[in-house]
Amino acid sequence: MKPKATTLKIPPRRVAADDCAINIGQVIQDGAITAPGTPHYIHVGEWVDVMPVLTVREVMNLSRLQRGADNADGLGESLSQLCQELARRLYAWNWTGLAGEELEQPHHRPDVLEGLSADELLWLVNATTDQETPAARGKGSAPSGNTSSAMARNL
Numbered sequence: 001m002k003p004k005a006t007t008l009k010i011p012p013r014r015v016a017a018d019d020c021a022i023n024i025g026q027v028i029q030d031g032a033i034t035a036p037g038t039p040h041y042i043h044v045g046e047w048v049d050v051m052p053v054l055t056v057r058e059v060m061n062l063s064r065l066q067r068g069a070d071n072a073d074g075l076g077e078s079l080s081q082l083c084q085e086l087a088r089r090l091y092a093w094n095w096t097g098l099a100g101e102e103l104e105q106p107h108h109r110p111d112v113l114e115g116l117s118a119d120e121l122l123w124l125v126n127a128t129t130d131q132e133t134p135a136a137r138g139k140g141s142a143p144s145g146n147t148s149s150a151m152a153r154n155l
Contacts, residue, residue: 008051008091010051010052011054012049012051012052012091012092013047013049013050013051014047014048014051015047015048015050015127016046016047016126017043017046017047017048017093017123017127018040018041018043018044018045018046019041019123020042020043020046020119020120020123020127021039021040021041021042021119021121021123022039022040022042022117022119023036023037023038023039023040023119024037024038025037025038028080037118037144038080042098043095043096043120046092046093046094046096046105047093047094047097048092048093048095048124048127048128049090049091049092049093050089050090050091050127050128051088051089051091052128053055053089054129055085055088057081057085057087058085058086059090059091061062061081061082061085062079062082062125062129064081075136079114079121080110080114082121082125083110083113084110084112086106086110086113086121086124086125086128087106087107087108087109087110087112087113088107088108089128090106090107090124090128091107092106092107092130093105093106120152152154
């Protein structure tokens with residue numbers, strides 16, 4: 001299914017998904033990874049087009065998820081809300097599933113995101129909240145004081 005043609009006020013940023021891994025056999029105890037498992041890079045050669053602007057609601061959901069590491073109550077609801085927010089910012093991708101089938105487009109489809117592994121969802125959160133580097137901006141300017149990407153990395 002192709003995404004609907006939309007005129008965007010800010011062009012989406014294409015993010016290569018080569019480093020997105022599902023870790024098989026990973027062990028997490030008391031919120032810490034005690035055994036990394038074996039990474040399987042399942043999206044090599046694939047990409048995601050994302051609107052590089054976070055909404056306040058998305059930042060709040062990321063914050064709730066961080067606090068959810070200590071309190072499991074409401075974790076599922078926070079993940080669901082995060083999928084809804086991400087689905088607004090993910091415009092297109094060429095991702096395939098574990099059996100190599102083409103996945104449906106994610107734009108306005110939180111149900112598609114809810115079908116991903118936790119590793120894939122975490123990768124999407126990190127990939128879509130990272131800010132451009134000075135080299136990517138091409139002007140040598142300093143990174144902004146935005147703390148949203150730091151929050152996402154701590155999930």
